[in-house]
Amino acid sequence: MPWDVKDTMNRREDFVCEAATQAVPFSELCRKFKITRQTGYKWLARHKSEGSKGLADRSRRPLHSPTRSPEHIEALVLDLRRQHGWGGRKIARRLRDLGQIEVPA
Structure with a gap:
């Protein structure tokens, strides 16, 4: 059956x-x-x-993320992580050393 x-x-x-x-x-x-x-x-x-x-099921993804980092900062973070394998604190420090004003937490 x-x-x-x-x-x-x-x-x-x-x-x-x-x-x-x-x-x-x-x-x-x-x-x-x-x-x-x-x-x-x-x-x-x-x-x-x-x-x-x-x-039908709907996506729960938000339509807007006001606190999202700008794309150029996101690209820098991903690039540093790929190159060196660093974590968040070291990447944030490096971005400040490079003169970036907007550094993600």
Whole structure:
């Protein structure tokens, strides 16, 4: 007998379809799918606004990093690490010795 294989997207679509029928209370439906009510409402809202594509996993990578080092500093750090194999403190000291004002921590 073959295994009943379901990926995450299929389970989320099943949840949305069952929630649309309103045959069972929402809390009970969430227990059946082993999710929190908050997650259930999130999936319903995404499905309503974006359709089936909204149920896909999203990246957690930030869209903006205000404290990120400038690219030229990053290149210098990587170059020094490749050349000498130094750690952070020694690289920071070398960058200060070279006259760099913006030195990463």
